[in-house]
Amino acid sequence: MPGTPLPKMASRHRKSLALVAAAAAVPLVLAGCADNAKTPGSNASAGPIQVTSTKTECKVSTGSVPSGNLSFAVKNEGTEITEFYLLAEDGLRIVGEVENIGPGLTRNLVVTAPAGKYTTACKPGMQGDGIRSAFEVTDSGNKTAVDADFQKLADTGVQQYAAYVKDQTEQLVTGTKAFADAYAAGDTSKARELYAATRMHWERIEPVAESFGDLDPKLDAREADLEPGQEWTGWHRAEKDLFPPAGYTALTAAERAKIATQLVADTEELGKRTRTVELSADKLGNGAKELLDEVARGKVTGEEEIWSHTDLWDFQANVDGARIAFESLKPALTQKDAALAKSLDEKFSALQAELKKHATGDGFAYYNELSATEVQQLAALVDALGEPLSKLTSAVVL
Amino acid sequence: MSGCPFGGTSPEAPDGGTQADAVGSAPAAAPEPAVASDVGSPKRGLSRRGLLSLAGVGGAVAGLAAGYLSHDAVPAEAAPASTAGDVVPFYGERQAGIVTPAQDRLHMAAFDVTVEDRTAVIKLLKDWTAAAEAMTAARTTGRTGAVDGPYDAPPEDTGEAIDLAAGKLTLTFGFGPGLFEKDGKARFGLDGRRPDALIDLPRFPGDALQPERTGGDIVVQACADDPQVAVHAIRNLARIGFGKVRVRWSQLGFGRTSSTSRAQTTPRNLFGFKDGTANLKVEDGTLLDQHVWATAGSRSGEAWMAGGSYLVSRRIRMHIEIWDRTSLREQEGLIGRTKGAGAPLSGGEEFTAPDFGLKGRDGGPLIAVDSHVRLAHASQNDGVKMLRRGYNYTDGSDGLGHLDAGLFFIAFVKDPRTHYVPMQMAMAKSDKLALEYLKHTGSGLFAVPPGIKPGGFIGEGLFA
Numbered sequence: 001m002p003g004t005p006l007p008k009m010a011s012r013h014r015k016s017l018a019l020v021a022a023a024a025a026v027p028l029v030l031a032g033c034a035d036n037a038k039t040p041g042s043n044a045s046a047g048p049i050q051v052t053s054t055k056t057e058c059k060v061s062t063g064s065v066p067s068g069n070l071s072f073a074v075k076n077e078g079t080e081i082t083e084f085y086l087l088a089e090d091g092l093r094i095v096g097e098v099e100n101i102g103p104g105l106t107r108n109l110v111v112t113a114p115a116g117k118y119t120t121a122c123k124p125g126m127q128g129d130g131i132r133s134a135f136e137v138t139d140s141g142n143k144t145a146v147d148a149d150f151q152k153l154a155d156t157g158v159q160q161y162a163a164y165v166k167d168q169t170e171q172l173v174t175g176t177k178a179f180a181d182a183y184a185a186g187d188t189s190k191a192r193e194l195y196a197a198t199r200m201h202w203e204r205i206e207p208v209a210e211s212f213g214d215l216d217p218k219l220d221a222r223e224a225d226l227e228p229g230q231e232w233t234g235w236h237r238a239e240k241d242l243f244p245p246a247g248y249t250a251l252t253a254a255e256r257a258k259i260a261t262q263l264v265a266d267t268e269e270l271g272k273r274t275r276t277v278e279l280s281a282d283k284l285g286n287g288a289k290e291l292l293d294e295v296a297r298g299k300v301t302g303e304e305e306i307w308s309h310t311d312l313w314d315f316q317a318n319v320d321g322a323r324i325a326f327e328s329l330k331p332a333l334t335q336k337d338a339a340l341a342k343s344l345d346e347k348f349s350a351l352q353a354e355l356k357k358h359a360t361g362d363g364f365a366y367y368n369e370l371s372a373t374e375v376q377q378l379a380a381l382v383d384a385l386g387e388p389l390s391k392l393t394s395a396v397v398l
Numbered sequence: 399m400s401g402c403p404f405g406g407t408s409p410e411a412p413d414g415g416t417q418a419d420a421v422g423s424a425p426a427a428a429p430e431p432a433v434a435s436d437v438g439s440p441k442r443g444l445s446r447r448g449l450l451s452l453a454g455v456g457g458a459v460a461g462l463a464a465g466y467l468s469h470d471a472v473p474a475e476a477a478p479a480s481t482a483g484d485v486v487p488f489y490g491e492r493q494a495g496i497v498t499p500a501q502d503r504l505h506m507a508a509f510d511v512t513v514e515d516r517t518a519v520i521k522l523l524k525d526w527t528a529a530a531e532a533m534t535a536a537r538t539t540g541r542t543g544a545v546d547g548p549y550d551a552p553p554e555d556t557g558e559a560i561d562l563a564a565g566k567l568t569l570t571f572g573f574g575p576g577l578f579e580k581d582g583k584a585r586f587g588l589d590g591r592r593p594d595a596l597i598d599l600p601r602f603p604g605d606a607l608q609p610e611r612t613g614g615d616i617v618v619q620a621c622a623d624d625p626q627v628a629v630h631a632i633r634n635l636a637r638i639g640f641g642k643v644r645v646r647w648s649q650l651g652f653g654r655t656s657s658t659s660r661a662q663t664t665p666r667n668l669f670g671f672k673d674g675t676a677n678l679k680v681e682d683g684t685l686l687d688q689h690v691w692a693t694a695g696s697r698s699g700e701a702w703m704a705g706g707s708y709l710v711s712r713r714i715r716m717h718i719e720i721w722d723r724t725s726l727r728e729q730e731g732l733i734g735r736t737k738g739a740g741a742p743l744s745g746g747e748e749f750t751a752p753d754f755g756l757k758g759r760d761g762g763p764l765i766a767v768d769s770h771v772r773l774a775h776a777s778q779n780d781g782v783k784m785l786r787r788g789y790n791y792t793d794g795s796d797g798l799g800h801l802d803a804g805l806f807f808i809a810f811v812k813d814p815r816t817h818y819v820p821m822q823m824a825m826a827k828s829d830k831l832a833l834e835y836l837k838h839t840g841s842g843l844f845a846v847p848p849g850i851k852p853g854g855f856i857g858e859g860l861f862a
Contacts, residue, residue: 076745081758100758102745105736126759227603227827286725293720293834300798372797379798383719390723 048073048108051122053082053101058122058131066140067115069398074098074122075106083123085130086111091119099126112336112398115139150335154281154396157328162279164324165205169271172201176267180260183238186253192242196310196363199235203317204324205274206294207287212273218266222306233262243307281329285393288325291318292386300379302367312364315378316355322389323348329396337395340388347385354381443537444546446560484623485564488534490849495568496690496707496785496810497680499659501621504651504789504806505628506711507636508614508842509643511577516586520861522642526571526618526635527855533631536564539638556637558630565624569631571856572709572844576615590699591860595692595708595813596845602826604833611713611840614646619709619808621787625650647840649713651789651806658787664740664748667805668716668790669835671733672740675748676775678785689783689817690810692845702859705848707810710818713791713840716804721835732831734771742771754778768830779821784809804836814843 048071050061055078074084081102086095086109095118096111115137121130175198182190202209202220210216217225219234226232237259241251251259298304299315326333326344333341354377358365370378486494511519529539538544540554547553578585578592618635622628629650636645655667656674660681667673678685694704721729726737734752735742742752743764754772758764765772776783787810792803811817825832847857 081745081756081764083759100743100764102741102743102756102764104746104750105741105743106738224606225603227823228600230603286728289723293717293723296720297717297834376798379800383799386720386723393725 047071051075051084051120052077053084053122053124053131054078055080055124056131058084058120058133060120060133060135063134064136064138066142067113067137068140068142070111070113070137072098072109072111073106074101074109076101076103076124078124079103080125083126083130084109085119085121085123086113086135087119087121087132089117089119091132110394110398113137150332153332153335154329157330157332158279158281158284161284161325161328162277164328165208165274165277165279168201168205169274172198172205173267173271175201177264180264183242184253184257184260186256188242191238192308195235195239195242195308196305196313199310200313200317200320202235203294203314204321206318206321207290208274208277209270211277212270215266215270215273219263219270222304224303233259234266235263238263239305239308243309245307281332282393282397284325284329285396288322288392289386289390291322291325292382292389294318295382296379296386300375300382302375305367309366309368310364311367312355312358316364319348319351319355323352326389326392329392333392333396336398340391340395343388344385344392347381347388351378351381351385354378443532443539443541443555444543446536446538446562484566485535486566486568488531488569488850489852492691492705492707492849493568493570493846494534494849495570495619495621496787496846497658497686498566498568498621499662499680500654500656500787501566501568502623502652502654503621503625503628504654504808505620505625505632505648506617506651506806506808507620507632507648508574508617508646508844509636509639510646511585511615511643513642514585516861518642519586520855522639523857523861524855525638527850529634529638530569530571530631530856533559533627533634534564534567534569536562536567539634556630556633558633559627562624562627562630565622565627567620567622567627567631569635570619570621570709570846572617572619572846573857573860574614574617574842574844576613586861588860590697591702593692593695593700593703593845594697595695595700595703595815596843597815597819599710599814599841599843600819600823602822602838604826605838605841607841608839611647612842614842614844616643617709617711617842617844625652649711649791649806649840650793651791653790655788655790655805656786658785667788668718668803669721669729669733671729671735671737672748673788673805674786675735675740676771676783678783685783686785689812690785692812702847702862703845707785707812707846708814708818709842709844709846710807710809710811710814711840711842711844712807712822712838714805714807715802715837715839717800717835717837718803719800731766732769732835734765734769743769766830768828770825770829770831773825773829774821779824780816782817782821784811784817784821810846 049065050059051072051074052059053074053076060072070086072084072086074082076082081100083097083099083101084107085097087093088095095113096109098107098109101107118135118137119132120135121132123130175194179191179194179198182194209219217230217234220236221230221232221234222236223232223240238256240248241256241259244250295315295318299311299318302309302311304314305311326348330341355364358370358374486498488494513519532539536559538555538557538560540547542548542554544553544555544557544560573596575592575596575598578588578596584590618632620628620631622631632648636643654665656677657664658677658680660679664672664675678689680686690707692703692706692708694701724732730736730743740748742750744750744753744756745764752765752771752775754763754765754775754777756764772778787808789806789808790803791806792801794802796802809818847859850856850858
């Protein structure tokens with residue numbers, strides 16, 4: 001707002017916009033040059049809706065707001081853990097919730113809510129139906145472009161991804177048996193050939209596999225990750241034996257057999273457990289983000305496959321897993337944020353095109369064959385994708 | 399374009415800084431008589447303030463004489479007001495820079511001793527003592543300082559701290575295992591003098607230590623509110639040491655990540671979280687004896703460490719780019735505190751004690767079992783506490799488009815075997831934060847001897 005004299009900020013500390021607005025009722029313009037003073041939703045005055053939860057009360061600062069993105073700042077002024085729910089008119093369907101708010105803490109809930117009647121509820125002590133009030137969202141004219149099918153689209157996406165995880169797990173179990181047989185039998189060239197291709201099934205579902213904290217280190221620990229006294233088993237133990245560094249003493253046949261047997265047993269256990277994993281839209285979104293993290297942290301640097309240098313197989317598999325999670329959510333995401341969906345499509349394509357440059361036959365170039373420039377190019381595309389991908393979860397579950 | 403004026407101040411608003419901003423940045427209007435704490439004399443070196451007024455008196459003789467002038471005889475001119483408040487006394491029962499309220503900036507350097515001559519090492523430590531005492535009192539090093547030596551000789555002091563105040567500079571010295579032994583053989587006649595607590599740190603899971611950032615025979619921690627003062631100190635010590643020691647690694651740090659006094663607010667690390675809320679504070683007298691100050695040990699050969707401490711340094715790279723893509727829910731869950739106030743997730747305010755037993759909706763504790771706060775907390779580590787004194791760092795980039803940034807962790811402990819290793823082992827094993835977002839790239843452990851009395855020198859007890 002050129003030419004408008006602004007009041008002086010009293011404090012030179014950076015405070016969140018919400019705090020400034022709440023504390024001093026300073027005009028929002030003060031948020032300044034950072035972002036044209038965009039406000040959440042169309043609620044151009046008050047910042048978040050203040051909710052105060054005590055043992056006996058659930059105070060909501062307003063009972064009626066215009067539709068759009070609603071932001072609740074829920075402060076627990078009681079002595080027990082509390083929760084806050086925004087429920088649909090039936091008082092059953094949960095539109096949004098925040099749990100586990102410790103005494104004295106404030107937590108924000110941001111939801112997209114079309115015009116209609118709602119119910120707010122605090123649950124001090126996490127018990128019962130909670131302390132409820134009627135809450136109304138009026139039509140602001142800003143259409144929240146979410147139709148009733150949204151939930152169905154999201155649910156379908158989650159089911160699709162669950163099927164993908166099941167399929168990859170089955171292929172992993174089958175492939176691991178073939179690899180283990182070759183390895184235990186001392187057929188080094190066959191085991192080497194199967195190593196990277198089989199691991200791809202693991203890498204595609206890595207966030208799910210890693211959620212089993214006891215199995216992950218047994219199956220996928222690198223030598224650098226080991227604790228003192230920890231027995232080293234799993235894929236990377238075999239890797240070092242199959243792609244030995246200079247001066248390495250090979251395992252005996254008995255030792256190989258032991259590694260192979262355990263690899264199969266642990267993988268079968270993993271397969272059993274994935275059948276009961278409960279997936280949800282936020283898990284898909286976070287899983288996709290974690291797969292890109294894995295690439296940025298371990299694959300781009302060549303630390304994952306330090307002896308075999310088959311990092312690009314893992315890299316491709318992580319990207320596959322992230323892309324499938326994204327595509328499962330894409331119909332739902334398109335309703336909420338079409339621009340983000342389009343951007344993610346483009347970024348996945350760009351990264352895939354770059355990976356393809358390093359494909360050979362049915363595999364990839366070894367990572368130590370890539371030039372520094374090529375590695376940098378991959379890293380840049382991973383970051384370019386990772387940043388918008390990190391917004392997927394909130395875009396879908398908001 | 400919002401048409402917002404720069405800085406968001408209105409055209410009508412008065413321009414420029416506040417009164418407070420002028421301190422230390424603009425020349426004082428009127429020359430003030432110098433004030434400095436007078437410790438130990440006679441002193442070498444010239445006051446850095448008013449140095450320029452001496453220049454032009456001419457010749458080395460004036461310079462030499464001036465070295466012995468008291469501060470008050472040197473008129474200050476166009477210099478920042480250096481007050482006793484920004485000089486931390488160098489001499490004392492303990493070395494400064496441990497419980498001294500943490501300054502804003504760090505420059506730490508570890509040196510390898512390149513000679514095998516005991517006399518040379520003692521001489522170096524004496525020269526370092528003199529230079530350190532001078533610099534912490536805002537004087538130049540050497541007899542002739544930065545500009546008052548012979549015209550055909552390089553100046554003794556490197557000069558970049560001319561006009562700068564003391565900036566609360568502290569210089570803290572420690573000895574690494576390599577000073578005592580090399581290739582299994584004792585050095586400098588220090589057979590049997592290596593304290594039992596000065597262990598070789600074990601390998602922790604996930605360690606990615608780089609040899610060029612790890613170890614060292616002698617460490618010097620320079621802390622000051624002005625980075626130029628800290629760098630000047632390390633640079634001049636390194637210069638004095640040429641031919642006897644060489645810099646093995648050095649580290650700049652900013653934005654102290656710990657408060658060591660209740661008078662200081664808790665600063666934030668590069669994850670954006672308050673760091674060091676539960677830190678030991680200078681006010682915790684008896685706790686310092688329990689957790690920070692070393693004892694005489696069990697053998698006569700280690701008695702020289704009584705009243706000293708052990709310095710653990712770890713260069714911890716943070717994967718900040720990945721962290722920044724992590725939801726607030728997960729960030730707070732991993733740390734175990736809220737990002738804004740720094741309150742434990744079990745509730746309350748920043749300094750409320752965490753309640754590790756409090757269970758949430760899913761039956762799991764509000765402060766997760768693999769959260770950073772829980773794993774580092776004294777209650778999970780046999781009541782052990784540390785005095786942390788770390789700094790943030792950024793050292794350029796990694797060549798893959800990411801900042802090489804993180805935490806330069808520094809802790810002073812009574813005994814690393816009980817006060818550091820078990821906690822770090824637990825963290826490296828189960829701290830989800832450490833597993834996903836941190837990487838230890840440098841490491842050091844040093845025996846920090848007790849303080850120095852006027853006329854004494856650093857490590858005197860060790861070489862006695």
